[in-house]
Structures are given as structure tokens and as C-alpha cells.
Amino acid sequence: MHDAYAPIDRTPPVLPDKRILAIAGSLRRSSWNLLLLEAATACTPPGMTVSVYRDLGAVPLFNEDLEQEAGGAPDAVKRLRREVSAADGVLFATPEYNQSLPGVLKNAIDWVSRGAPEDVLAGKPVAIMGATSGRWGTRLAQHALRQTLHATECMIMPAPALYVSSAAQLFDSSGRLSDVATGNALQAVLASLGQWIDLVRSP
Numbered sequence: 001m002h003d004a005y006a007p008i009d010r011t012p013p014v015l016p017d018k019r020i021l022a023i024a025g026s027l028r029r030s031s032w033n034l035l036l037l038e039a040a041t042a043c044t045p046p047g048m049t050v051s052v053y054r055d056l057g058a059v060p061l062f063n064e065d066l067e068q069e070a071g072g073a074p075d076a077v078k079r080l081r082r083e084v085s086a087a088d089g090v091l092f093a094t095p096e097y098n099q100s101l102p103g104v105l106k107n108a109i110d111w112v113s114r115g116a117p118e119d120v121l122a123g124k125p126v127a128i129m130g131a132t133s134g135r136w137g138t139r140l141a142q143h144a145l146r147q148t149l150h151a152t153e154c155m156i157m158p159a160p161a162l163y164v165s166s167a168a169q170l171f172d173s174s175g176r177l178s179d180v181a182t183g184n185a186l187q188a189v190l191a192s193l194g195q196w197i198d199l200v201r202s203p
């Protein structure tokens, strides 16, 4: 008689949801980029949650003097850093201002990119998209954002791209994304971000 082998447990492990921090590069109350991120919270794939960061307006203009005076960073920056650090991935939605990313977003990234006490963007999986009321879909802003993020050593998802143009035609009067094609493209971005996080984390 052999001792019985312990049966192998083939139940797949229950993994915690991937937490995505969503940051819009606009402080405007009815921002299309904010609405796009809100749409993302409603169409996440299983195993993912998206939470929208709503306090970008509290981040002061970057000034190295403030780093000294505030013991590393002002509170609003510490809060943002904590959120980025705790997230499995970051999803940016950027408007285009003068063929680049808005200063408010660049400013926030500049603050967060400062290493001490922890370099929270380095190695972080990140995805980029953008919405505009105009015709060109934020291509140049996304290009500029990609270049800035490249310097932070985060892991930028290469594809798919989502360039949302003529945004006013894609949302209904209550601010809900009503365009099916854009909704499908948004879901594809989220699904790919989930896979990108797995890929970046894989040994």
C-alpha cells in the first residue's frame, strides 16, 4: 500500500482586482477627458477597478523651494504620489493644448517624478488616451505626454491608441459616453492595460 498523494489543488487563485488610477489632464468641470475616464469606470473588464483622481487642482506649481519647505512635497503631492504608488497601473486621458499636453498635467507629472522618498512612476504600467472637442483627437498631446512619461521610466503601453475627436458628439446630455465605437475602443484599451500589467509584472 502506498501512502496516498495529496491531491493537487487546481483551483485558480483568486487574485485581487487590478487597481487603475485614472488621471485627466483637465480641471474643467465638464471635461471630456474626465467624462471619458468616468466611462472607463463603467466598462472595466472583470478583475479591474478604475478610480478617477479628482484632486489635480490642489497640486501647486512645481517649485524646488517647496520641496525643501514642505519636507519633500506639499500634502497634495504626497496624496497623489500615494495613489500612484498604490495603483497597479495609471490611465491618463489628456486634452491637447497648443499641440502639447496641458501644463496642469505636466506639472503633476513633474512633481510625481521626483524620486524621494520613492520613485513611484518608475516601472509603473501606464496607458495614454485623450479626448478633444476638435478634429485631431489629441495626437500631438499624446505624443508629448509619451515623451514626458518616457523620462520617468514608467512602462508605457504601446497600443492600442485611443484618439477621441469631436467629443461633443459622443456623449449624451448627461455626460454619458453614448458612442458605441468609442465605448468598444475604450474597453479594448482597458483590456490591453490589464494584459500590459501582467506582462510588466511577469518575471
Ligand SMILES: Cc1cc2nc3c(=O)[nH]c(=O)nc-3n(C[C@H](O)[C@H](O)[C@H](O)COP(=O)(O)O)c2cc1C
Pocket (backbone or CB within 6 Å): 025, 026, 027, 028, 030, 031, 032, 033, 034, 094, 095, 096, 097, 098, 099, 100, 131, 132, 133, 134, 135, 136, 137, 138, 167
Ligand atoms: C489653451 C488651449 C489650447 C488648445 N489647443 C488645442 C490644440 O492644439 N489642438 C486641439 O485639438 N485642441 C486644442 N484645444 C481644445 C481642447 O483640446 C479642447 O477644448 C478639449 O476639449 C479640452 O479638454 P477637456 O474637455 O478635457 O477640458 C485647446 C484648448 C485650450 C484651452
